[in-house]
Amino acid sequence: MDQTALFTLTYGVFILGAENNGAKNACIINTCTQLTAEPARVSVTVLKSNLTHYMVDASKKFTVSVLGKHASLDTIAHFGFQSGRSVDKFQDFEYKVDTLGTPVIEKDSIATFSCKVVEQIDLGSHTLFIGEVIDATKLINGEPMTYAYYRDLKAGKVQPVSLGGSVKPTKEQVQYECSVCHYIYDGEVPFEELPDTYLCPICGKPKSVFYEA
Amino acid sequence: MDQTALFTLTYGVFILGAENNGAKNACIINTCTQLTAEPARVSVTVLKSNLTHYMVDASKKFTVSVLGKHASLDTIAHFGFQSGRSVDKFQDFEYKVDTLGTPVIEKDSIATFSCKVVEQIDLGSHTLFIGEVIDATKLINGEPMTYAYYRDLKAGKVQPVSLGGSVKPTKEQVQYECSVCHYIYDGEVPFEELPDTYLCPICGKPKSVFYEA
Known part of the structure; x- marks a missing residue:
């Protein structure tokens, strides 16, 4: 599967x-x-x-x-x-x-x-x-x-659209997404450098369930 | 509401x-x-x-x-x-x-x-x-x-994308959509000319529940 x-x-x-x-x-x-x-x-x-x-x-x-x-x-x-x-x-x-x-x-x-x-x-x-x-x-x-x-916006793959508000574009980078709850890693430390004990802050699953989105 | x-x-x-x-x-x-x-x-x-x-x-x-x-x-x-x-x-x-x-x-x-x-x-x-x-x-x-x-494609508002297959673009027109089951009227007769006894072919609701999509 x-x-x-x-x-x-x-x-x-x-x-x-x-x-x-x-x-x-x-x-x-x-x-x-x-x-x-x-x-x-x-x-x-x-x-x-x-x-x-x-x-x-x-x-x-x-x-x-x-x-x-x-x-x-x-x-x-x-x-x-x-x-x-x-x-x-x-x-x-x-x-x-x-x-x-x-x-x-x-x-x-x-x-x-x-x-x-x-x-x-x-x-x-x-x-x-x-x-x-x-x-x-x-x-x-x-x-x-x-x-x-939202994922494309976060990865900088699309330009933000404005409707009164303003959004700062982010630069393109590899995204790491939790396969269980779909949280996208958002920390300052590059994902690869996180310890193996890192847990998803949303659902608590281990680093190993993240994949490159 | x-x-x-x-x-x-x-x-x-x-x-x-x-x-x-x-x-x-x-x-x-x-x-x-x-x-x-x-x-x-x-x-x-x-x-x-x-x-x-x-x-x-x-x-x-x-x-x-x-x-x-x-x-x-x-x-x-x-x-x-x-x-x-x-x-x-x-x-x-x-x-x-x-x-x-x-x-x-x-x-x-x-x-x-x-x-x-x-x-x-x-x-x-x-x-x-x-x-x-x-x-x-x-x-x-x-x-x-x-x-x-799909709705935009059907209304001709977007160009079809090709992936091996081919899709004929449709010309832009007003769409009538059933508010109950979201069926989009697809008949030859213009929607406005349908009799008031017209029923949605999918869910059976009357013409009056359709709206301009």
Whole structure:
């Protein structure tokens, strides 16, 4: 079986928002899919070890902010490459709250949804949450960011598109991606020089599961 | 609630293959998502009224052929715009079978997977099938076709890309898309001239649910 065949599947890039007992958090996910139109239902797949997972599981609600192609890498890093257990991601980051008190991020997004969890499936490492869409807002007519575009942008293979914001282009370099959670190594030390004891900061898997993306 | 906000979600374009008691069929789907890496599991969402749905439900197995950006509109029309109840889609169309006897389509694809259904969720109009990937093959290094690219290609907004095959460009025109199942009207009669009794050939919803895509 060739695991890389699975990397041909197409994904978007989204901010998953959660609120539980007054605490707010959000993380980056790449799987949000509309399941049915009537009623409008979407699914999201979330790594169980994420703080956001805990909060969605406890509160049975979530929001999705659909990042546009113009989204800044800084925004993705802000929500994707640090944990809400150690930082308050909403300190100094503009957001709104929906009718259920869950945060949505309009900056860099083209649409947002508010959902109530109606069903969830334990997938082992992840949970698939099925949400009924109780509110949906189209913000602007921009193109959605795909996960493939994000990778190309991060590798400097494409020029950033501007939509009011500005993104600094990065220089082309080999990317190392975690084959389990798709985290792209982002550290200062060249990946090759990391010790063999290096672990993926997102899913905790060893250096050996990374591949050249 | 603005339903068009949900159209910002990013999808691919896939051929879902099925086999049951010697009968084979396949249809086009736009939702195939990897759920977990260990074990490798994917989900597909399938309209219940499709013959392919019946066969996957009965046989508890399916294949996914991931269409590349170079895929011909004819291939998509062949599997997407006619029913296996009235035609044998594999008559005169080249295919292979996997180890479980399920057809995979390598023409126009960049990867194929074989799956066994391990869980399924009734979503009303659709079923979400969760499949354990028992085989996966990367065929070529082409880019996957996204649903947005397919729509642009069909509308003549982008030039077809060639990869051995040839695709005739279509001239630009307004597209009418079913908001329920995302079928794009493809008939000879201009959409505006269709009678109000027109029904979507895929999901059976009335003309009024179509919108200008």
